[in-house]
Amino acid sequence: MDTVVLENISKSYIKNAPPALENVSFSVKKGELFGLIGPDGAGKSTIFRILTTLLLSDAGKATVAGYDVVKDFHQIRSCVGYMPGKFSLYQDLTVEENLNFFATLFGTTISENYALIKDIYEQSAPFKNRRAGKLSGGMKQKLALSCALVHRPEVLFLDEPTTGVDAVSRQEFWDMLKRLKNEGITIVVSTPYMDEASLCERIALIQTGHILSIDTPDNIVAAYPGKLYALRAPKVHLLLPDTRRYAGIRQCYAAGEKLHIAFKEDGKDHPAALLTYLKSKGHQTVAIEEIRPDIEDCFIEKLSNPQ
Amino acid sequence: MNNKAITCKDLTKRFGDFFAVNHISFEVEQGEIFGFLGANGAGKTTAMRMLCGLSYPSSGEATVAGFNVFKQQEEIKKNIGYMSQKFSLYESLTVRENIRFYGGVYGLSDKQLKEKGDELIEKLGMQQEAKMMVGSLPLGWKQKLAFSVAIIHQPRIVFLDEPTGGVDPVTRRQFWDLIYDAAEQGITVFVTTHYMDEAEYCNRISIMVDGRIDALDTPANLRQQFGATSMNEVFYALARSAKRSAD
Incomplete structure (x- = not known):
């Protein structure tokens, strides 16, 4: 069974307005690096919130790591890592305190999975006593990724991790994702930057709640x-x-x-x-x-x- | 008063011993589309804040629309337009209310507000949406409306801070049509972007690295100078050497 499966997922926020998602179906294989490519308002964040059990869909069915997003929300929450589009760590805790907090929350320690986050965390380690709110944008992004990985999740959901980030830092971020993929982690990542699509194994092009196409970047181009x-x-x-x-x-x-x-x-x-x-x-x-x-x-x- | 839209000589902003903006010098012609590029943390926002009259430089000289950034900040604010991805319009006002509000802030008369408002709504093809809350519009429409509102008072210069972030590729190009329109009317456009293809749409661009301007020329000349086939390569060549951590 695929690691992430969506079947005819629909979601409306406002009655009588066009839905945020309409009959969205796709699946992500184990260990795959899958991209959701589309502009703001396409429905990318809504998909992430449904898959991370933070939002209920109006219709359809979805599973993550074999668990149902409604019935088994508890299991899902402990086996996924989620980096929301908006910086959501504790601004008043230091870098190290944040990482410790998330490790404890997931019943683990920083040292247990340190090998996984080492490359990423060490870049923010010189600032480990700085409050997260005082970090630069690039450092916040690396700390948030470290916190999302600290419990070695099966699936990593990254909602627009590179938005507003310059071209060089974006490239570095994608290099990090490739290393994580090699560790066997399934990654679903969204981006409004079309040029990042080619860095994914498969992508879904999405616009106003509808999937335009799903395939490998090469096949989409060939079509x-x-x-x-x-x-x-x-x-x-x-x-x-x-x-x-x-x-x-x-x-x-x-x-x-x-x-x-x-x-x-x-x-x-x-x-x-x-x-x-x-x-x-x-x-x-x-x-x-x-x-x-x-x-x-x-x-x-x-x-x-x-x- | 001079005819340059912006002049800037050794403009510097220091926080303690940190030079956020380190002796930058450049001039922007009236009616030019000037791209202001740089990695996160290079100092773009700090430089823009000084040019918009929102922060005093530590040293150096600069004029914007002919006004001095030290002594005439209020004059500058009246003669520029500003829009960014983060702050643009009031979501819980309608399209027309936003136009009236911003036009009013910029000192337009009731008559001008009515005329300009009608003209703008027609140009954007938003007759159907004029009475809708801005919050219910798609992002691309909001951005186009925000830009039109930012130039409703026919400023000499408009500052655009990442105006197209997250916007779909078709709307992004329509947005640039609006930018060209404004430039043809003689409005100087000062724009930042992370989309390197958009750098090509500017008459000239500057690239900031660690508080300095490391390159300034037309896109074609920069490509030639760096032996690059695209602006992306030029940007990489320069930004890779940056010592400062991002942002």
């Missing part, structure tokens, strides 16, 4: 309909409105220093025809090349063509 091209020009933002007006264009949006475009139909001569059109609009030095879509391209495609 992109048609070809995707990149347009490059010295002043790419001037190119955008004219390209959008071109009749044969299905998708056209900025992607860093390039435009990403897809034609309504793929044809051999379409790229050249587009360049001729752009030239007639005064864009002389435009280059076009076919590229491999990334997860963000797939997400945008799914948003514009919901099935």
